[in-house]
Amino acid sequence: MKxxxxxxxxxxxxxxxxxxxxxxxxxxxxxxxxxxxPDVRQLQDFELHTPLRVFTRDGKLIxxxxxxxxxxxxxxxxxxxFIQALLAAEDAAFFEHRGVDPxxxxxxxxxxxxxxxxxQSGGSTITMQVARNYLLTLDRTFTRKIREILLALQMERIxxxxxxxxxxxxxxxxxxxxxxxxAAAEVYYNxxxxxxxxxxxxMIAGLPKAPSSFxxxxxxxxxxxxxxxxxxxxxxxxxxxQATYEAAxxxxxxxxxxxxxxxxxxxxxxxxxRQYAVERFGEEAYTGGYRIHTTLDSELxxxxxxxxxxxxxDYDTRHGWRGPEEREIPSSLAEAQARTxxxxxxxxxxxxxxxxxxxxxxxxxxxTRVEGIEGDVSNWLRVLERTPxxxxxxxxxxxASEGREMxxxxxxxxxxxxxxxxxSWARAYRSPRxxxxxxxxxxxxASRGDLVRILQRDDGSWRLSQRPDAEGSIVVMxxxxxxxxxxxxxxxxxxxxxxxxxxxxRQSGSIFKPFVFLAALxxxxxxxxxxxxxxxxxxxxxSSLWRPVNASGDFLGPTRLREALARSRNLVTIRILQTLxxxxxxxxxxxxxxxxxxxxxxxxxxxxSADLTPLEMTNAYAVLANGGHRVSPWxxxxxxxxxxxxxxxEARPTIACRSCDEGQTEVVIDGRTYDVAPRVADPTAVxxxxxxxxxxxxxxxxxxxxxxxxxxxxxxTGTTNNQRDGWFAGYxxxxxxxxxxxKDNNETIAEYGGNAALPIWIDFMGNALNGRPEARxxxxxxxxxxxxxxxxxxxxxxxxxxxxxxxxxxxxxPDMEPRRVEQEIEQRSGSQGTGSYEAIF
Numbered sequence: 001m002k003x004x005x006x007x008x009x010x011x012x013x014x015x016x017x018x019x020x021x022x023x024x025x026x027x028x029x030x031x032x033x034x035x036x037x038p039d040v041r042q043l044q045d046f047e048l049h050t051p052l053r054v055f056t057r058d059g060k061l062i063x064x065x066x067x068x069x070x071x072x073x074x075x076x077x078x079x080x081x082f083i084q085a086l087l088a089a090e091d092a093a094f095f096e097h098r099g100v101d102p103x104x105x106x107x108x109x110x111x112x113x114x115x116x117x118x119x120q121s122g123g124s125t126i127t128m129q130v131a132r133n134y135l136l137t138l139d140r141t142f143t144r145k146i147r148e149i150l151l152a153l154q155m156e157r158i159x160x161x162x163x164x165x166x167x168x169x170x171x172x173x174x175x176x177x178x179x180x181x182x183a184a185a186e187v188y189y190n191x192x193x194x195x196x197x198x199x200x201x202x203m204i205a206g207l208p209k210a211p212s213s214f215x216x217x218x219x220x221x222x223x224x225x226x227x228x229x230x231x232x233x234x235x236x237x238x239x240x241x242q243a244t245y246e247a248a249x250x251x252x253x254x255x256x257x258x259x260x261x262x263x264x265x266x267x268x269x270x271x272x273x274r275q276y277a278v279e280r281f282g283e284e285a286y287t288g289g290y291r292i293h294t295t296l297d298s299e300l301x302x303x304x305x306x307x308x309x310x311x312x313x314d315y316d317t318r319h320g321w322r323g324p325e326e327r328e329i330p331s332s333l334a335e336a337q338a339r340t341x342x343x344x345x346x347x348x349x350x351x352x353x354x355x356x357x358x359x360x361x362x363x364x365x366x367x368t369r370v371e372g373i374e375g376d377v378s379n380w381l382r383v384l385e386r387t388p389x390x391x392x393x394x395x396x397x398x399x400a401s402e403g404r405e406m407x408x409x410x411x412x413x414x415x416x417x418x419x420x421x422x423x424s425w426a427r428a429y430r431s432p433r434x435x436x437x438x439x440x441x442x443x444x445x446a447s448r449g450d451l452v453r454i455l456q457r458d459d460g461s462w463r464l465s466q467r468p469d470a471e472g473s474i475v476v477m478x479x480x481x482x483x484x485x486x487x488x489x490x491x492x493x494x495x496x497x498x499x500x501x502x503x504x505x506r507q508s509g510s511i512f513k514p515f516v517f518l519a520a521l522x523x524x525x526x527x528x529x530x531x532x533x534x535x536x537x538x539x540x541x542x543s544s545l546w547r548p549v550n551a552s553g554d555f556l557g558p559t560r561l562r563e564a565l566a567r568s569r570n571l572v573t574i575r576i577l578q579t580l581x582x583x584x585x586x587x588x589x590x591x592x593x594x595x596x597x598x599x600x601x602x603x604x605x606x607x608x609s610a611d612l613t614p615l616e617m618t619n620a621y622a623v624l625a626n627g628g629h630r631v632s633p634w635x636x637x638x639x640x641x642x643x644x645x646x647x648x649x650e651a652r653p654t655i656a657c658r659s660c661d662e663g664q665t666e667v668v669i670d671g672r673t674y675d676v677a678p679r680v681a682d683p684t685a686v687x688x689x690x691x692x693x694x695x696x697x698x699x700x701x702x703x704x705x706x707x708x709x710x711x712x713x714x715x716x717t718g719t720t721n722n723q724r725d726g727w728f729a730g731y732x733x734x735x736x737x738x739x740x741x742x743k744d745n746n747e748t749i750a751e752y753g754g755n756a757a758l759p760i761w762i763d764f765m766g767n768a769l770n771g772r773p774e775a776r777x778x779x780x781x782x783x784x785x786x787x788x789x790x791x792x793x794x795x796x797x798x799x800x801x802x803x804x805x806x807x808x809x810x811x812x813x814p815d816m817e818p819r820r821v822e823q824e825i826e827q828r829s830g831s832q833g834t835g836s837y838e839a840i841f
Contacts, residue, residue: 050289054273056298057637060263063270065277066286071182073193075166081198081239082181083165085205088233091126095161099127099152127152129208130167174204175211175218176257188216190258198244199251202230213344216255217386220366220379221337222345224253224359229348232355249358252366252378253333256385264298265305267493268501269484269635276636280649290648291640295483297476303767304474304486308739309391311760312491313455315741315751316468320429320436324450325467329383329397331449332376333366372407372415373399383451384411390467390492393453401442406464408454416454418442422463429469432750467491470749472741472757473501474764475618479736480656482622482631487615498744505598505611506742509718509753510568510701511729512608514689515620517565519588520576522685524812526561528692529793532572534559539603548574548607551719551752560793562692562806566700568717570607577606591630591680592620608718617729618738624689625731627777628681629656654678658777684780684809690714691807693730701754702728705762712774713765717753724748726756733775735768737761782810789817 054063087094093101124132131151155164174184184204185193196204206214206226216223228249235245273292277285330336337360348355367376380397387395389411396408396416404420426445428436439445445464446452455465468491476486489499498504520526534556539546550570556563564572577585586599599610619633631654639649654677657667665676693714696702701717715730724746729738739757742749749756787796787803794817796803808814 050287052274052277052285052288052290052292054270054292054294056264056266056294056296056301058298059293060298062262062264062266062294062296062301063273064262065270065274071180071186072170073166073180073182075162077193078165078169078181079194079196079201081234082193082196082201082205084234084237084239085198085202085230086165086169086181086208087126088237088239089202089205089230090129090208092233092237094126094165097125099125099156100149101125124148125152126168127155127164130164130171131155172208173211174207175215187258188255190256197248197251198240199227199231199248200254202234202248203227203253203255206230210344216253217257217382219340220253220255220333220382221340221359223255224337224362225345225348225355228358228362229351229355232351232358250362250365252362253382264296264301266296266301266487268489268499269294269296269301269487271493271497271499272487272502272635277639280639289641291645293637293640295478295485295635295637295651296487297485300476300486300768301488303764304476305391305488307760307763307767308472308474308488309491310763311739311756312468312470312472312741313392313465314759315470315749315756316466317425319432319469319750321426321445321464322429322466322469324398324446324452325395326383326451327447328449329380329451331378331380333378333382334360334376336379368413370409370413370415373409377409380409381411381413384409387411387451388494390453390495393455393465393467393492396452396454398446398448398450398452401445401447404442406442406446408452410454416462418454418462418464422457422461426464432748467495470741470743470756471496471500472739472760473499473504473614474737474739474760475501475614476764476768477618477622477633477736479622479625479731479733480629480631480658481653482619482633483637483653484615484633484635485735487635496744500614500740500744502613502615504740504742504744505613506725506740507720508608508610508612508617509720509725509727510570510608511617511621511716511718511727511738511753512610512612513565513568513573513606514624514693514716515589515592516573516577516580516585516606517561517692518624518681518685518689519580519585520561521688521809521812522588522682523580523584524809525579526576527793527806527808527812527814528560528562528688529788529806529808529814530561531558531791531793532561532564532575533557534564534569534572537571537574546604548604558791560790562695565692565716566695566698568696568701573606574603577603592623593630593632594620608720614738614740617727617740618736621729621731621738622736623680624686624693625733625736626656626677627658627683628679628686629654629658629677630680631656631677682809684783687777687780687783688807688809690777701752702730702758704754704758705730705765707762708766708769710769710774712776713769715761717758719753722748723750723752726751726753728753728757728761730761730765732769733777734772735765737764737768739764779807784808784810784813786813788814792817 051064051066053061055061128148131148170180173179176187178184178187181204182193185191185196189196189200203216203223206223213219214223214226231245231248234240273294277290277292281288281290330339366378368378368381370377384395384397389395394410396410399407399409399415406418406423408416408418410416423442423445424438427438430436453465453467454462456462471490473490474488478485487501489501490496536555537548548570556569559569559572582601586596589599590596593616598612599605615633622631623629634651634653637651638647640647652674655667655669655674656677660667660676666673667676693716696716697705697714702715705713705715712732713730715728718727725740725742726749727740731737739760741756785805785807788794788806789796790804794815795813796817800817800819
């Protein structure tokens with residue numbers, strides 16, 4: 001028996017030693033980490049936060065960010081059964097422990113060892129979650145867990161359980177930008193907390209663990225399992241009786257998305273404003289009640305967004321049908337749940353087979369019927385609810401494809417019929433330059449259960465559509481100030497957050513040429529009538545030979561600059577750059593806002609090989625539109641804070657003052673003083689270039705713009721190598737607008753800028769300028785009009801017949817054309833073959 005006593009004695013002292021070691025470890029950790037811990041007492045003074053809001057210049061809402069705690073509730077306002085649901089899901093022993101649950105920590109320790117030092121579930125109590133959410137980062141590390149435990153222990157000494165729970169329910173993220181249970185009740189059910197059913201409360205209580213995976217909008221079948229597990233736990237804990245439990249677990253999913261109404265759709269600009277606010281104010285931007293007033297025009301922005309969307313859809317329609325977004329979607333929620341992924345639900349499903357059984361029954365009770373459709377369509381409706389709209393394109397699920405007719409179910413539960421005139425375009429896409437034959441029936445296009453996109457036409461009828469394969473951007477700027485009046489950085493912000501207007505660096509192609517031509521005009525080396533040879537050229541770039549060609553593949557021979565710009569002749573532009581010199585031209589181009597480091601030091605610069613953003617190109621064209629003053633793009637008018645709109649920042653842009661005296665540096669407008677934007681180009685040269693760009697519209701590559709029936713618009717088309725980018729940049733005195741279309745993967749769009757981008761520009765300008773008087777500049781003082789020989793570009797005297805009219809800077813007039821005589825007079829005079837009047841006399 002002695003050995004038993006020895007064993008017991010040893011075990012006792014081992015236990016004491018381990019306990020002492022544990023206590024010493026905790027004490028050591030407390031001593032080590034305590035100096036760097038945040039002050040828990042700051043939670044006692046926690047204030048209600050107000051989100052960041054972004055507006056147009058006339059006060060219409062375009063964005064709201066940081067909705068945390070926008071609807072804070074006190075502990076007394078939380079329904080008792082909601083508290084029970086939360087505790088059943090997250091921390092059943094909350095009111096018993098002192099901030100730390102040893103069993104939960106034991107699970108975390110096992111995970112820590114098995115995962116090699118990375119915390120997974122963490123074993124966090126609600127108190128520990130509050131410590132993490134309010135006072136710590138969210139990284140899953142061992143040291144963060146120690147700090148979390150120590151803060152939780154402190155918190156339990158300073159705050160009551162009710163105060164801790166109040167902090168918890170107002171901070172937790174519950175998906176769909178809802179922070180706190182009150183916000184979640186509004187987002188998912190559009191009603192206050194006290195009006196939620198028990199099943200709805202349990203659904204929200206299930207979200208903190210994984211707001212995405214258990215989201216009733218994105219994953220209704222998984223959220224049902226999680227919800228019913230919580231209800232099962234509530235019954236097990238004695239919170240609800242059997243009858244209440246049975247009624248709640250059978251309730252169908254009733255969650256729907258309810259969001260604040262945005263007055264003007266300008267997500268890309270709203271995101272630009274959000275990024276500015278975070279850079280300026282840090283994380284306080286989301287909670288400090290800041291209001292950003294942008295330069296956006298609430299009338300022009302919808303025109304820009306709609307024009308880009310229509311143009312991209314039209315482009316996409318010309319290139320063929322790529323098929324449904326999803327196929328064979330089960331119509332009922334019960335069928336979808338039977339197929340659902342079980343990973344991540346192990347804890348819930350291991351509790352009891354009853355969990356899965358009641359979830360299946362609830363799914364069956366969620367069945368929904370729509371008149372005209374056979375069977376339960378509950379899952380179809382939920383798939384449509386969670387599928388975002390892309391611009392004007394709405395999701396729909398095919399109900400039937402019969403003959404030359406397709407019936408589809410829309411998000412609102414409406415049954416829509418697509419006739420053949422809305423389907424026949426759907427020839428199979430094969431490549432950017434090839435399509436299959438026209439389909440002979442609707443069943444060749446899509447089948448029952450397929451997710452497609454539909455578009456409502458102006459007459460109210462519907463047609464089949466799809467998210468465009470190409471992307472684009474449109475930027476609208478006020479030329480005298482650089483203010484951005486409208487901006488759309490892609491087809492749909494929901495589809496892609498990448499802002500192509502300010503982030504996409506693409507070759508600019510021929511819309512860059514006007515700046516090379518202007519350099520020639522401004523320096524006086526050339527005039528609009530200067531003749532340059534449009535002929536083949538071969539150049540050595542250091543490693544290979546470069547043989548640039550014109551887009552048309554032909555050569556015109558000697559060509560005047562005016563004609564060369566209107567017809568976008570590549571070889572003429574290269575020869576102009578050769579004459580000017582690369583270094584001097586690049587230095588000149590810097591005045592238009594182009595960065596020297598972004599401009600290639602080679603003759604390809606003439607053809608727009610520089611990678612530039614649509615915003616940079618729009619700003620450069622603003623210099624052309626305002627008569628030669630360098631302005632800078634800006635979009636934030638002022639930043640205010642609080643209900644009294646206390647102004648924190650206010651823009652003071654430089655202004656292109658066309659009427660200011662030479663050397664004037666300030667101008668007063670509406671009682672405010674502004675700096676005058678520096679002049680970077682001669683106004684006469686800019687005016688002559690503008691007149692040349694009008695020929696692009698009258699007789700060149702931009703002739704489609706004649707449909708606007710306006711004489712004040714000018715512009716330039718652009719297409720890059722292999723038709724990867726299509727551009728049109730144009731302006732009048734009031735607006736500068738640049739449109740780009742291309743593919744994010746840099747694949748060819750298989751169209752020229754005049755076909756892809758120009759129609760979008762025309763669509764926008766047609767709406768934007770409707771009812772506005774024509775706005776074009778007055779000719780500058782000293783401008784000279786003269787007749788020139790169409791072949792040589794030299795001036796003709798009054799006695800010389802024919803010729804064409806051209807305009808010139810008074811300091812840069814071309815030479816006179818020698819007078820010519822008839823062949824008969826040459827023979828009589830003895831000067832045959834000279835053709836010169838001077839040779840006779």
